[in-house]
Amino acid sequence: MRLSRSTAWLLALPWVVTFGAFWLFPVVYSLIVGFTDYQLLDPQWRWIGWDNYRHLLTDPDFRNALENTFIFVIGTIPFTTVISLGMALLLNRKFPGRGFFRSGFFVPSITSLVVIALIFTSLYQRGGYVAMLAEMVGLTVPEYGFLQDRGTALYAIMAMDVWMSVGYYMLVFLSGLKAIPDELYEAAEISGAGRVRQFFSITLPLLKPTMLFVLVINSIKSFQVFIEIFVMTKGKFDTMTAVYFVYDRGLTTGFAFGYASAAAYILLVIIAVFSVAQFLMLRRRTPLW
């Protein structure tokens, strides 16, 4: 005797409602509103076709926001991936204190992003510790600290993002590494392959699925960078990113729902294309490395 159809649907009801109201509706609503000039202050909306999209593509602020977003994504992902993989390799074999270090590295990943952004706002100030370290290695610190300078603000936030996310991706890589059978390394050792050779011929190829997961998840998250920007610079000093642009146009001055929704959809398409491209690249049968 099995679960009856009506009971099954009754049980699934909370998800059906949540999915419909808070996911399906918003995605459809954004798409539609993106083709109107709907604003909170001017409820008399009308269809304007592709106008929002046309304006966005020539809006210097939006182009700048997209550019910053790309810098953020492309500038952080290689560092986050390589550093977290390195950390995972350091912690892969059993040794005394391994669990302690693993937990320590992971702590930033469970800390509230708002709190991290507040801490680094202070560390990046003139006289803050990061600024002091930078001076010690001979870098010049901008007059009002790293966050209040057009040349450094975005990069400072990117560095913080790398620091904060490596612990999580390290854990993901560790679980990927655990799945690689020891016999492979033993066989390689017997046939005289060194550590470096083992890494490039065994570890990396077998980590491909993990690598794909890390790259896709990390780029989806990085494309949506917002909280750090809000807390640290409010989009000033050339740190406006795409989601901050959506927030700024849609939910602050003017409440231009139509315009902001169109911007959100452009970012959605970019994220989708980027994810599919990564997926196809790593799915290829020929090894990438």
Place this chain on the structure above:
Amino acid sequence: MVRQIRPLATLCRYAVLIVILTIMIFPLLWMFRVSLLGPGGVGFERLISGAFTLANYLSLFRSSGMGRYLFNSSLVAVVVVAGNILFCFMVAYALARYRSLSNRLLFISVILVLMIPVHIVIIPMYVLMVRAGLYDTYFALILPWLVNPIGIFLVKQYIESIPPSMEEAARIDGAGEFRILFQIVMPLCKPALAVLAIQVFFTNWNSFLFPFILTSSDELRTLPVGLALLQGHQAIDWQHLMAGSSIAVLPVLALFAILQRQVVSGITAGAVKQ
């Protein structure tokens, strides 16, 4: 195969690990230290030699809304965690035990939500909450998050590993569906539900974006929102800001220290969506 022990390599490994650990932990240690410092600068000498005081915490609770933020964060977290335990379990059970085309469609909706970037939801969610009259109420903070796709996924996989024979036997004996669900299956799912609870608690406790855009009054701010907006006040110094930050971080750190294994599996299952 026996690996020879190389003392120099071991030493190097620990040196590197300690350097990384320092980099990862220092900002948080700095936060705690500054939060315990009296008024004045936060320079190096003061961090070392400055006296310890709880004054910042006390004045934060007395003069700002910190007590209220803490209450709001706790209330929302408790309700959302309870909701997820109940609803994710119900939905997961239906998905695991009732297979049909419509059910597979439902499952696709779960996967779909995992892939939708949240930024697309910001404006519609705002409009929806305003229209429904729920903007700036506790409902806006709670309703959208009572059931989540990662949680459903997690519990569904767990239920699938339990043989259905016991439920079928109970059904033949005439037990009602809800009795089977809550008295037979749910207790068996405790490990998965614990991981789910932790995943939901961490995500919810730290969440900023939606609590921020869906509320406007000070009385409804959660800790992250309150902290982010406190920073705008000219009057606040780093000591107070870090005391507030420590209040937001301590429960999470304590939970991590006690339940490391569950936290790790919960977070690695859950960080897909923030």
